[in-house]
Amino acid sequence: MTGQLDNQDKNESRRIAIILIALVAVLVAAALLMLPPLSDLIVLHLAPGLGLKDAAIISFFITLGLMLVFALASGDGLLGEIQFILGGFFLFFFIIWLMISWIF
Template identity: 65%
Template sequence: MGEADRKDKDESRKIAIVLISLVVVVGIAAMLLLPSLSEFAAAHLQPGLGLKTAAIIAFFVTVVLFLAFAVFAGDGLLGELQFMLLGFFLFFVIFWLMIAWVF
């Protein structure tokens, strides 16, 4: 084993030790902050969007996204219409539920 290999091995060990210790410190900090974060969430976060508003937002996001897909795909608007319709409904349902859940 050459001198350069030994230096690389030592440097990678140092980096690994620093990264592992950083993960441990962040984990301990997260455990200590968890009670205060739950109090903050209960006090300041209110119920968000309902399903009806989320459906409207998801519809327009999906339409804009699929128009962009069709334009950049070339002949995608007519040639791949059956796949785009199925993809539209799948995207719509996923966006709808995720927007209602997250917001």
């Protein structure tokens, strides 16, 4: 038997889930609508340098080496810190990729 408080918790949880799903849908729609203006801006400012493709290759190997050093220095090795390494890898890769293509 579910009590009144359980029903209120279920309703509140559903309401929060619906709001979060709607918020994610709005953010995805906004990101899709912003892609064309952002791509023109990125091409304009990053084209004269090294280029995005070459910078991505360089950034991948730099980030891979950096994450291996971090994993070995952390003490737990690769398996103990894998959830943090994956998030850190993508964050470092993105930042290093854009910095290399912008600066060089």
